Amino acid sequence: MAKLGKRTKAAREAFAGKDNVTVEEAVGLIKSNANAKFDETLEIAMNLGVDPRHADQMVRGTVTLPNGTGKSVRVAVFARGAKADEATEAGADIVGAEDLMETVQGGKIEFDRCIATPDMMPIVGRLGKVLGPRNLMPNPKVGTVTMDVKEAVEAAKGGQVQFKAEKAGVVHAGIGKMSFDEGKLVENVRAFVDAVSKAKPTGAKGTYMMKVALSSTMSPGVTVDVLSATGNDPAA
Template sequence: MKKISRRMRANLEKIQPTLYKPEEGIALLKETANAKFIETAEAHISLGLDPKYADQQLRSTVILPHGTGSEIRVAVITKEEKVKQALEENADIAGSEDLIEEILKGRLDFDKLIATPDIMPLIAKLGRVLGPRGLMPSPKAGTVTINLKESINEFKKGKLEYRIDKTGIVHLGFGKTNFSQESLLDNLKAVYDSIEKNKPAGAKGKYFKSLFISSTMGPSIPINSIQLKEK
């Protein structure tokens, strides 16, 4: 049996067996985020979806009003004549077939990879490298686009991709624990609204089954998701 630290035991004692109002849950998240580094505020949302069915898939993006709190390194793969433009639009890395070869050899010093549609046929061979890391460009994720400026800026400012896992749960970070309570609440509300807006056609029964928030090293806090809808 895994030993629970004194810090975690003290934090767990603060959690009551009840659904917290969103603002109360976030206040408790900040209170229990007492590790020796600035932790990420995480949301774990169980949905009434079975991802083995095509009409119950969920994959989309959300722009967090107050960003993620992390510096996002954006790479762009495009045709040679557009590489300079991508760098001028604030991409950290940009290239064409040369960058594709570098990635095949192991270069992965970026958090988001954007591609223009005209280069996509050449990117197919990167699937085995990028797929397991969730970095493969996709139109649904907003990472295959002709509008490089808008896409780069959105991801830099806090645009997040999310998807349902095989158990029907969405996991994502919605800020840092040193954000204000109001900023974290705004970000969590944006996540809720995005998931609601992108509800798959095949969803049946109760859509939001449960919503828990936590800091990276903190305990899970159950949230009344209905009250987010009312915000």
């Protein structure tokens, strides 16, 4: 059995027995034990009572966190003409059409969010096998296939987080940095949970929000009381 490092051992001891605590307690515990040499990310994982293999149980959406993510987001935009100029002026890092498609096909993906105007989707569609597995495929349901390029770029740069339920019904995301004040992290947690709650699909039956856990990049997870995270009945 591998020997645990001092930091890992100390963290596990600090987190032992900490289950179903309030959001404030969880954030405080995680922040007080974030001792890495870099600014760790606060991560959230939510187990939902859905089976995303069924279309009427898919959970997908976006939320603009009140205090941002603390992460610099690189944005690529597929557009031509005036819309390409609009994207550049809004702060997009990469703007292109066929040339950008060829760059991506060549394996060079230097962006965290991909936006496209509707007329560019025949080109972007060819990149499905590359962008899809990385959750970078533009989608009108989350506002990344749009003619309002300026708004989409500014939202991506301004702390908007996309979320999508994976096969096991788990939604996870990075929602802040350990350098944030505890109060700001708590606000981000509640904003994210609220957005996922509002994205409850019509096909979801029984308890929707089954488990909420928080962790930092290097820490164990802490289970958060669902009522504390939402203020609502978890079945709602």
